[in-house]
Amino acid sequence: MLKQTEGSRAVAEAIALCRPEVICAYPITPQTHIVEGLGEMVKAGELAGCEFINVESEFAALSVAIGASAAGARTYTATSSQGLLFMAEAVYNAAGLGLPIVMTIGNRAIGAPINIWNDHSDSMSMRDAGWIQLFAETNQEALDLHIQAFRLAEELSCPVMVCMDGFILTHAYDRVDVPAQAEVDAFLPAFEPRQVLDPAEPVTIGAMVGPEAFTEVRYLAHHKQLRALALIPHLSSEFAAKFGRASGGLIRPYRTSDAETIVVALGSVIGTVKEVVDDMRGEGVAIGCVSICSFRPFPLTALREALEHAKRVIVLEKCLAVGLGGIVSDGVRKALSGVMLKGYTVIAGLGGRAITRKSLRQLFEDAGADELEQVTFLDLNADIVASELERETLSRRSGPTAEAILRRLGTVASGIG
Amino acid sequence: MDKPFAITLDVGSSLANRTGSWRTSRPLYVDRLPPCNHACPAGENIQQWLYHAESGDYEAAWHALVENNPLPAIMGRVCYHPCEGACNRGRLDEAVGINSVERFLGDEALKRGWQFKRPAALSGKRVLVVGAGPSGLSAAYHLRRLGHAVKIVEAGPLAGGMMRFGIPKYRLPRDVLDGEVARILDMGVELELNRKVTDIRQTMRDEGFAAAFLAVGAHIAKRAYIPAGEAARMLDAVAVLRDMEGADQPMLGRRVVVYGGGNTALDVARTAKRLGATEAIIVYRRTREKMPAHDFEVEEALQEGVLIKWLSTIKNMADEGTLTVEKMALDDKGFPQPTGEFETLEADSLVLALGQDVDLSLLDNVPGLVIKDGVVQVGPDMMTGFPGLFAGGDMVPSERTVTVAVGHGKKAARHIDAWLRGTKYAPPPKHEIATYDHLNAWYYADAPKTVRPVLDLVRRQSTFDEVVSGLDETNALFEARRCLSCGNCFECDNCYGVCPDNAVIKLGPGKRFEFNYDYCKGCGICVSECPCGAITMVPETI
Amino acid sequence: MSTHDTPTERPTQRQPVKFYQTGTFTVGNRLLPENVRSVQADMRRTNSLNSGHRACQGCGEALGARYAIDAAMQATRNQLIAVNATGCLEVFSTPYPETSWQIPWIHSLFGNAAAVASGVAAAMRVKGHSDVRVVAQGGDGGTTDIGFGCLSGMFERNDDVLYLCYDNEAYMNTGVQRSSATPPGARTATTPAVGRQPGNEFGTGKNVPAIAMAHRIPYVATASVANLRDLEQKVTTAMAIRGARYIHIHVPCPLGWGSAPADTIRIARLAVESGLFPLYEAHDGQVTARTPIRRRVPVDDYLKLQKRFAHLFANEAGKERIALVQAVADRNIAEFGLLAGDDAHG
Structure with missing residues (x-):
């Protein structure tokens, strides 16, 4: 059923269609609308057989989810930013225990300075926690990915994060096709846990494992993700067959077959990138782009196949590995190991900074002329940086950087478009 | 369930880890000698019969009691109960009223007509007992139980000796005395009254007694x-x-x-x-x-x-x-x-x-005897210097009480039996005494002694009614249950409960416990928390 | 709640037989009908925490855990799931490839046992397994410190979880560091017995049972491995109630306290009998019963068996500090009316 609705609402409805049994959440912007929607459905009795638990922290939210999932319940939670960091210990734990929890990340920057707007720092910080991480390009895809996520998680006994850009997707009203319950039921069977806390068949879950077996346990976690590399495209195809639209999969190349320049990105920004690609293609530039949907497992082979014929690759990242550059770039480089092409890392959209077509166009042109630095910060205000660096040299107690910049700019909202 | 590797484990798998190898010392169950038993001149296993009484099985308690002493109703009245003086419960509140429970059991037995066990097999030997006082009756009883034919010859007109002629009836009603004597005779013990043995050797020869036990008492003021x-x-x-x-x-x-x-x-x-x-x-x-x-x-x-x-x-x-x-x-x-x-x-x-003083005239013709301070000297086996002639009670060196006399009778009977069979009676080795410091008294609930009802003073001054009455069943049960079971397991389950390693195996009612040394780490909590001191630690040997 | 307005003294005898050979204080009693004997006396008890675990000799926590979980198992007819915080209990019971647990059991993290248990309880609810009950368990560190947020959350939501805190008064698993349950004066690795104020600071610490009561949860109790029957009765009571419940169990640690392994129960008993560890229970935030002290002892009797308090006996200054500990005991005794026949609260 087509409807015009907010991204968060679309996700909430998708979750509801997946017949979750335990939902727990702690509020954090921009995740709030999702769990508010679910909470209302449970409270109103629209979501039969589901418990909604208001907890006292994100750490508790995921911990409750761990308990519920280990006890055999289909379990969901959602968070963002600081919340994800606050639950970090439990994030690793849920994966280590192999619990198929699905969690939405309304992607948001991490402070300090505190910032509620979008970038990918939060979920990227948990990239090695053992969760599968799927990035949604659109609200429709966010909706679809959640349905696939439960299937994926439960088949593998592995938790899945569905990452959607905060505000840009979560708070955007768009047209989405909400599937019927019967369609979802046909795609997503009832949860049959691989291990469960059951008095009829008691087991000890969460043993202490020493050097004698720890490596094997970790290898098996890795192996599980390698299996996901096959399963994710399979589910995406099955989903397409059943629901009539493509979503998910490992990566989605766009106009790359003959492209000399290929832009790699994750999430909603790919829409803007495609528009610029189309513009430049119209002008005869051999450019294309690749959207990475599955960031974990990281699709090395698929990426290599999509990128190896290009002359240059621009990785557009909404996250900064401070002191290194890009996180996604690292993976892309690894995918292209031995392939001689130019690679550029572009850090963009941090803390909600708008990524405009104009800036991208300029960026791609510079790249096409091979006039880019290895690591570029898109739309970096060099004056501010220079003056702040200058100020810091003047006084040992120069005060906080962020506040100084805001004072200079005179407004909080600058740079959001 | 296809369980995840290593992180998820099957229950009970820790049994593969034998923690017993950590142990440097091991607990052992022991039996220690309760102070009451130790103090009893009649050698009663007091704790054992109290154990049965605690569960309300008075007949079993009585049978356990008469293993050592055939006169519980009398004992329960005239014994000066050194057991109670030794009782560890006295350190806690008051000694267990052992004597009153004994009397209750004795009275129950008389009331209900409980009978002694008959000898399993007869030996064909005849034993003469001279004197039907407590010592003679006790010896006759035990000899009979051991399968011998016993004849008591008594100089007086009635059986009982000093119990009849020395203890007033307000302390020992005669129906009680008669009842307990009759029960011994019912076992097939022969009693001849009003006959004074004047020459013991002659009498034995004439009537074919293989041994004799002399217990003529001390009747000369x-x-x-x-x-x-x-x-x-x-x-x-x-x-x-x-x-x-x-x-x-x-x-x-x-x-x-x-x-x-x-x-x-x-x-x-x-x-x-x-x-x-x-x-x-x-x-x-x-x-x-x-x-x-x-x-x-x-x-x-x-x-x-x-x-x-x-x-x-x-x-x-x-x-x-x-x-x-x-x-x-x-x-x-x-x-x-x-x-x-x-x-x-x-x-x-x-x-x-x-x-x-003792009338020793019947021994005039017996060689080898040693008489000192007016009494006959006997060995540890109660035998006089003349083989086959044993003596006990007031006529041998002793504290002259009914209970001591009863003890002599038992002891003599066992040695006579051995002597008749050509063997030596060796009493089982005595365990270490269960002194108060072996106990963990915290576990015993507070319960002061039950006082036996005492006859109204006016009636005591004018009649020969019994001064001290018995306990009723509730009181006797209460009193029996005050026993601390010093030194002997009473299956309180403490060791079974307090072991952090589940290394104590409960074998079931009456069967006590075993240690599972596969898992016992030797912490010693069971020893510390055993209320009655029935566990000890010994160093582990390799 | 009106039924709980007047606290009553908990009778020390819990059996219909008013008196028997050793009172009700031993684990078993052959004279009682089987159905009123303690769980631990039962030949068929669950041994939820089985032999082969790697707890130190004389471990109070191993004992307390088996006491509590076996009782909970009996109360729920074995329909029980346990959630365990990180800590000694978890480490010594489940090192791969062996587990000592005989029940469905999960360990997640140090600080989230209460929350995980809430999740398990929620799952049981939605699946209609209302007969399956959930306990969470942890040491004092996992309860009063790092797990406190989750514990408080579980309490205020009134989730159907019994939380069992095995209090051995420090972080034993990591090598005896101070926790908020470490008593004043105690030496730990982070409160060494040096300087002018040796050992843990006086005037510090957290009273979690009282905080639990402040949540107005249906049931809060304190218990000790030294009083099994009292402990079992409290677990049984707790399992008959729905909602959040908390039992704080005192479990001596020979390693951390510097006591003889054989003295574990003796020391726990002295803590109770001195008044330092009051035994009571509370319904809906109100104290409804306390277990009277049977034979009161001075705190010295308790302290002197433990090396962690040895410095208190080393000099005159120590005596003054012992007097402060005695004052704590005296205050507990007065506050809860712990002396037998004490009806101050009646």
Whole structure:
């Protein structure tokens, strides 16, 4: 059923269609609308057989989810930013225990300075926690990915994060096709846990494992993700067959077959990138782009196949590995190991900074002329940086950087478009 | 379930880890000797019969009791219960009323007609017992249980010895005595009364006894030289008490003085009161602390109006009944010394209660005997210097109590049995005593002793009704359950419960416990928390 | 709640037989009908925490855990799931490839046992397994410190979880560091017995049972491995109630306290009998019963068996500090009316 609705609402409805049994959440912007929607459905009795638990922290939210999932319940939670960091210990734990929890990340920057707007720092910080991480390009895809996520998680006994850009997707009203319950039921069977806390068949879950077996346990976690590399495209195809639209999969190349320049990105920004690609293609530039949907497992082979014929690759990242550059770039480089092409890392959209077509166009042109630095910060205000660096040299107690910049700019909202 | 590797484990798999290898010392179950058992002159396994009584199985308790002592109803009245003096519960609140439970069991047995077990097999040997007092009856009983044919020959007209002729009926009703004697005879023990054995060897030869146990008692009153007028009425205590059993009660008069400080003196004074004496005065040369009589008897006598003149000796008795009494004083060694201070007492009769001697005339023709201080010397096996001739009770060196006599009878019977079979009786080795410091008394609930009902004072002064009544069943049960079971497992499950390693195996009711040394780490909590001290730690050997 | 307005003294005897050989204080009693004997006396008890675990000799926590979980198992007819915080109990019971647990059991993290248990309880609810009950368990560190947020959350939501805190008064698993349950004066690795104020600071610490009561949860109790019957009765009571419940169990640690392994229960008993560890229970935030002290002892008797308090006996200054500990005991005794026959609260 087509409807015009907010991204968060679309996700909430998708979750509801997946017949979750335990939902727990702690509020954090921009995740709030999702769990508010679910909470209302449970409270109103629209979501039969589901418990909604208001907890006292994100750490508790995921911990409750761990308990519920280990006890055999289909379990969901959602968070963002600081919340994800606050639950970090439990994030690793849920994966280590192999619990198929699905969690939405309304992607948001991490402070300090505190910032509620979008970038990918939060979920990227948990990239090695053992969760599968799927990035949604659109609200429709966010909706679809959640349905696939439960299937994926439960088949593998592995938790899945569905990452959607905060505000840009979560708070955007768009047209989405909400599937019927019967369609979802046909795609997503009832949860049959691989291990469960059951008095009829008691087991000890969460043993202490020493050097004698720890490596094997970790290898098996890795192996599980390698299996996901096959399963994710399979589910995406099955989903397409059943629901009539493509979503998910490992990566989605766009106009790359003959492209000399290929832009790699994750999430909603790919829409803007495609528009610029189309513009430049119209002008005869051999450019294309690749959207990475599955960031974990990281699709090395698929990426290599999509990128190896290009002359240059621009990785557009909404996250900064401070002191290194890009996180996604690292993976892309690894995918292209031995392939001689130019690679550029572009850090963009941090803390909600708008990524405009104009800036991208300029960026791609510079790249096409091979006039880019290895690591570029898109739309970096060099004056501010220079003056702040200058100020810091003047006084040992120069005060906080962020506040100084805001004072200079005179407004909080600058740079959001 | 296809469980994830390593993180998820099957239950109970830790049994593969034998933590017993950590142990440096190991717990062991032991049995220690309860102080009550240790103190019992009759060798009763008191704790064992209390154990049965605790569960309300009085018949089992009684059978356990009579394994060692065939006279529980009598014991429950006349025993001076050294067991209670030794009882560890006395350190906690008050000693367990063992004596009162014993009496309850004895009375139950008489009431319900419980009978002794018959001997399993007969030996074909005949044993003579001379004297039907406590020692002789005890020996006869045990010998019979061991399968021998037993004949008791008694010089007096009735069985019981000093229990009948020395203990007043207000302390030991005669139906009780008769009942317990009859039960022994019912086992097939032969009793011949009114026959005095004059030559023991002759009697044995004539009647074909392979062995004999002598227990003739001490019936000859000791005399003290007290100058007295012709008409002065001076009696001996043994005669007075014996006459109480006859048709005519002794004439003591309204003012009776008893000379002596033992239990017999008290018995006579209290008897005099009951016979109508307005005054019953005991004259004793030392102090109350030094008095050999038992404290509770002194107390009861005083309650009944018996007067006691301490630190006094009787110098003479005039015709008209005037006694001259000299005051004494204790010297530094605690001996009474004359002070030269005199006073007079008016008395219708003076009863001497100065102890008794043994009539040893039946031994005149027996070679090899050793007689010392008027009593026959016996070995640890109760045998005299003449083979096959054993002796016990008041006629051998001992504390002269009914309980000691009963103990002698048992001990002698076991040695006689062995002697008849040509073997030696070796008593089982005694365990270490379960002293109070072995116990963890915290686990015992607070429960003060049940006091036995005491007869109204007026009735005590005028009748020969029994002064001290028995416990009813509830009280007896309560009292039995106060037992701490010192030194012997009573299956309280503490060791089973407190082991952090589940290394104690409970074997089920009556079967106690075992340690599972595969898992016991040797922490010793079971030892610390065993209420009764029935576990010990020993160093582990490799 | 009106039924709980008047606290009553908890009778020390819990059996219909008023008196028997050793009172009700031993684990078993052959004279009682089987159905009123303690769980631990039962030949068929669950042994939820089985042999082969790697707890130190004389471990109070191993004992307390088996006591509590076996009782909970009996109360729920074995329909029980346990959630365990990180800590000694978890480490010594489940090192791969062996587990000592005989029940469905999960360990997640140090600080989230209460929350995980809430999740398990929620799952049981939605699946209609209302007969399956959930316990969470942890040491004092996992309860009063790092797990406190989750514990408080579980309490205020009144989730159907019994939380069992095994209090051995420090972080034993990591090598005896101070926790908020460490008593004043105690030496730990982070409160060493040096300087002018040796050992743990006086005037510090957290009273979690009282905080639990402040949440007005249906049931809060304290218990001790030294009083099994009291402990079992409290677990049984707790399992008959729905909603959040908390039992704080005192479990001596020979290693951390510097006591003889054989003295574990003795020391726990002295803590109770001195008044330092009051035994009571509370319904809906109100104290409804306390277990009277049977034979009161001075705190010295308790302290002197433990090396962690040895410095208190080393000099005159120590005596003054012992007096402060005694004052704590005296205050507990007065506050809860712990002396037998004490009806101050009646």
